Amino acid sequence: MKINILIADDHQLxxxxxxxxxxxxxxxxxxxxxxxxxxxxxxxxxxIEPNVIITDIRMPVLDGxxxxxxxxxxxxxxxxxxxxxxxxxxxxxxxxxxxxxxYVTKNVEKSExxxxxxxxxxxxxxxxxxxxxxxxxxxxxxxxxIKAILTRxxxxxxxxxxxxxxxxQMANQLKLSKYTIDTHRxxxxxxxxxxxxxxxxxxxxxxLS
Numbered sequence: 001m002k003i004n005i006l007i008a009d010d011h012q013l014x015x016x017x018x019x020x021x022x023x024x025x026x027x028x029x030x031x032x033x034x035x036x037x038x039x040x041x042x043x044x045x046x047x048i049e050p051n052v053i054i055t056d057i058r059m060p061v062l063d064g065x066x067x068x069x070x071x072x073x074x075x076x077x078x079x080x081x082x083x084x085x086x087x088x089x090x091x092x093x094x095x096x097x098x099x100x101x102x103y104v105t106k107n108v109e110k111s112e113x114x115x116x117x118x119x120x121x122x123x124x125x126x127x128x129x130x131x132x133x134x135x136x137x138x139x140x141x142x143x144x145x146i147k148a149i150l151t152r153x154x155x156x157x158x159x160x161x162x163x164x165x166x167x168x169q170m171a172n173q174l175k176l177s178k179y180t181i182d183t184h185r186x187x188x189x190x191x192x193x194x195x196x197x198x199x200x201x202x203x204x205x206x207x208l209s
Contacts, residue, residue: 003121006032006050008040008067009083010059014106018054018083021110028117037062041070050078052120057084057091065098072099076205079120083108092131099206102126150191157184161197162204 005022007015007030015033022028032048034040036059057064068080081102082095092103101120104113105128119126160170167181194200
C-alpha cells in the first residue's frame with residue numbers, strides 16, 4: 001500500500017528536495033504540496049487524503065503549530081511530522097502538544113526521514129537523534145503520566161470509542177451492562193477533563209497508540 005504524503009513549507013526549493021528523496025521510495029507517493037497551513041486545509045477540503053503531512057513550523061498565513069491543531073481536531077487519522085530547522089525544546093514541545101507524532105530537523109539524513117514516515121504510519125512517535133535529550137525525557141514522562149490516569153478497563157473502552165463503537169456495542173463485546181459502560185465513560189470524561197466524545201476520540205488517537 002502506498003503511503004501518501006503532503007509536504008507543507010514556504011520554501012519551494014525545500015519542497016522539491018524532499019520530493020526528490022521520497023519519490024525514490026517505492027511505497028511512498030507525494031500527492032500534494034502547499035506553501036502554508038491554509039493551503040493544506042484547502043487541499044484537504046478537496047478530498048486529498050494523505051497518510052502523513054510533513055510540515056515546517058514557521059510558515060506565513062497559518063503556521064505549522066496552528067495547522068497541526070486544526071488537523072488534530074478535524075483530521076485525527078492524518079499523522080503530522082514536523083520537519084524544521086528549529087530544534088529548541090519549546091518548539092518541539094509546542095508541536096507535540098498540538099498533536100504532531102514526530103519531529104525531525106532539516107539536516108536529517110535521507111534514511112532517517114524515510115524511517116520517520118514509516119514509524120508514524122505504524123502510529124508510533126519518532127524524534128531525530130539530534131534533538132536535545134530533555135525532549136525525549138519530557139515526552140517519556142508525559143506518556144507515563146497520561147497512561148497512568150486511566151484504568152485498564154477505561155483505556156479499553158476509550159480505544160473502542162475511537163473505533164466508533166456505541167455503548168451497546170461495547171457492552172456486548174466486553175460482556176458488561178450498558179450502565180457500566182456509561183459509568184466508565186463518565187469517569188473518563190471527568191478524569192481527562194474532556195467534555196465531548198469527539199474530544200475523547202482525538203485524545204485516544206493521540207495518546208493510546
